[in-house]
Amino acid sequence: MMPQEQYAHRSTLSGSEGPHVYKxxxxxxxxxxxxxFVLLLMILILVNLAMTIWILKVMNFTxxxxxxxxxxxxxxxxxxDSEFLKPLYAKEIRSRPGSPLYLQSDRNITLNILNEDMKPVTxxxxxxxxIRARGNNLEVVSNKGKLLFSANDKEVVVGADRLRVLGAEGAVFPASLETPYVKAEPFHHLRLESPTRTLTMEAPKGIEINAEAGGLEASxxxxxxxDSTDGEIQLKAANVKLPQLPRGSYSPSAPRQNVFEICVCASGKLFLSQAGSESTCQANNNICL
Structure with missing residues (x-):
């Protein structure tokens, strides 16, 4: 109960001077x-306190x-598992020792490196x-610091000891290919082919084609x-066969026969000689000198 205050007030308006009491x-x-309202406020305070304790318990606040x-x-x-609904800015993100790090998204994952003007440079x-990557240079380095792959606007460098192309159709080069060594896989054939244009091999100090355990075919x-402008063309083999050479015809009435004999020198040089009743290679022996 609120206290009641009573005080006496003497009225000066009326003629009577009796005291008046106001409550x-x-x-x-x-x-x-x-x-x-006081009871409602107490209930709201208790509910708020209970909700706060429940949130602290559910969210595991410590x-x-x-x-x-x-x-x-x-x-x-x-x-x-953690879910980020807004952009995440961090200096370093890493997993616990011995545990992998997973980044998962329903759409895509984009990693940007910004410059001073807040524009992405990588x-x-x-x-x-x-997967799309954009930058001035792309490099793949091994654990030992060896460059395995590098790509920029000017060139693409493969630093591995061996480049393997596993496709059934091989590798297609629309322009020139510069390499010091071309080798097939073991027990596989090596084939250089140009279906519609010419195939040119050039080297300032020579070209070596070697098949250690098989044959060599050029068609x-x-x-x-x-062609050899300053040197020789040597065919080193036990047997050199020319099976599809055209054969000349012999006629006794013709004064001069259009028949030639292929001769070979001791050095391996081949030359043609006018055919006769006997071999004419000895007559042109001065060519072998």
Whole structure:
């Protein structure tokens, strides 16, 4: 109950000078409304306190962090699966020792490196249709620091000891190919082919074609030419066969026969000689000198 204050007031308006008593306080429906609001406020405070305790219990708030998030001396540590609805800015992201690091997204994952103007200079996008990388230079280095692959606007460098192309159709080069060594896999054939154009092999100090455990075959549609401007063309083999040479015809009535004999010198040089009733290679023996 609120205290009631009473005080005497002497009226100067009326002729009587008897004291008048005024009562000060809250009575009636105002008093009941005040009690109702005080009770409602106490209920809201209790509900708020209960909700706060429940949230702290559910979110697992402790002095070290909340839920899967822990605050350590080295930074923040997340345990279990974590979902980020907004951009994440961090200096370093790593997994626990001995555990892998998974980055998962329903759309794509984009890694950007920005310059001073906040524009991306290097970008890596992993999407459902493939992986795209953008930058001035792309390098792949082994654990020992050896360059395995490098690509920029000027050239593509493969630093591995061996480049393997596993496709059934091999490798297609629309322009020139510069390499010091071309070798097939063991027990596989090596084939250099140009289906619609010419195949040219050039080297300032010679070209060596070697088949250690098999044969060597060169075929073309029109002409096969072996040119040597300053040197020789040597065919080193136990047998040299020319099975498809045209054969000349002999006629006794013709004064001069259009028949030639292929002669070979001791050095392996081949030359043609006018055919006769006997071998004419000895007559042209001065060519072998």
């Amino acid at each position: 000060v306080g809250i009575y009636g429906w105002r008093k009941r409304c005040l009690y109702f 002095i070290d962090g909340m839920g899967n998030l822990r605050i350590t001396e080295k930074g923040l540590r997340l345990e279990g 970008q890596l996008v992993t999407a459902s249709d493939g 073309c549609r029109t002409d096969l030419r072996l």
